[in-house]
Amino acid sequence: MGRVSGKMALVTGGAQGLGEATAKMLAREGAKVTVTDINGEGASKVAADINAAHGEGTAFAWQHDVTDAEQWQTVLKAAHDAMGGLNVLVNNAGIGSLGSVEDEEYETFRHVQNVDVDSIFHGCKYAIPLMRAHGLGSIINISSIAGIVASGNYVAYNTAKAAVRHMSKSIALHCAKTGGQIRCNSVHPVFINTPILDRTKEMFGEEEALAKLGRQIPLGKVGEPDDIAYAVLYLASDESKLVTGIELKVDGGISA
Numbered sequence: 001m002g003r004v005s006g007k008m009a010l011v012t013g014g015a016q017g018l019g020e021a022t023a024k025m026l027a028r029e030g031a032k033v034t035v036t037d038i039n040g041e042g043a044s045k046v047a048a049d050i051n052a053a054h055g056e057g058t059a060f061a062w063q064h065d066v067t068d069a070e071q072w073q074t075v076l077k078a079a080h081d082a083m084g085g086l087n088v089l090v091n092n093a094g095i096g097s098l099g100s101v102e103d104e105e106y107e108t109f110r111h112v113q114n115v116d117v118d119s120i121f122h123g124c125k126y127a128i129p130l131m132r133a134h135g136l137g138s139i140i141n142i143s144s145i146a147g148i149v150a151s152g153n154y155v156a157y158n159t160a161k162a163a164v165r166h167m168s169k170s171i172a173l174h175c176a177k178t179g180g181q182i183r184c185n186s187v188h189p190v191f192i193n194t195p196i197l198d199r200t201k202e203m204f205g206e207e208e209a210l211a212k213l214g215r216q217i218p219l220g221k222v223g224e225p226d227d228i229a230y231a232v233l234y235l236a237s238d239e240s241k242l243v244t245g246i247e248l249k250v251d252g253g254i255s256a
């Protein structure tokens with residue numbers, strides 16, 4: 001028996017990085033998984049890897065832009081029908097932008113809010129009724145340590161990830177009041193070695209970039225995607241059935 005046997009999960013932004021690691025971890029621990037991404041080919045490849053490892057029908061894939069509310073409804077219904085239900089939603093898709101309030105273009109600021117924040121509003125709005133039909137659900141929103149500790153250089157990202165943190169608590173309380181066992185929590189990673197760090201690696205070279213970021217973390221090193229996948233696995237499983245409205249920091253002590 002895996003830790004999430006019988007669960008049916010949808011992971012957004014699952015074509016690479018944390019989403020890919022999470023989808024693979026959930027499948028390894030017994031869940032059916034729907035992988036979605038704006039990069040549909042990447043999502044299909046991850047689903048194919050999962051099916052090769054755990055058997056056909058374990059994973060499904062859809063091309064999905066999380067900023068599109070209509071697409072959310074279509075994809076959620078398709079995932080629900082393919083898997084036979086939906087009780088885990090991992091809102092992982094997200095983008096960053098490196099700009100201070102004086103440097104950042106307003107359009108970029110809005111776009112980051114749209115991808116990182118509005119997407120989660122749409123996803124939860126349409127996923128909760130599907131979860132409620134089966135009486136059980138866990139929503140896991142991937143925020144960032146940047147949603148807790150601010151930096152002058154990431155105005156759009158700081159704003160978005162702080163909004164995700166607080167929106168998750170609001171959703172948790174709403175779900176707790178409105179029946180069923182539907183939980184909602186946010187996860188706050190520190191720097192994790194995924195393609196999101198490519199720009200920093202281009203600027204400093206891979207080794208120096210990882211060392212530079214690692215020096216900022218009390219535990220001394222940049223994380224690996226599975227460090228976050230394990231946190232998601234716990235929140236997706238019934239091991240966390242009394243846990244809702246928390247902000248789970250996976251941050252090597254940087255916010256301590």
Ligand code: NAD
Nearest residue numbers: 013015017018038065066093094144189191192194195196
């Ligand atoms: P990544 O860039 O490697 O992967 C993000 C995925 O999201 C990509 O596959 C991309 O195609 C997809 N995506 C982007 N825009 C989309 C859209 N509009 N619709 C659907 N999919 C879209 O990033 P990652 O490092 O795996 O990050 C995943 C999440 O974790 C993000 O929300 C990010 O903000 C957060 N995070 C990452 C780190 C880190 O250091 N890696 C730290 C803190 C938080």
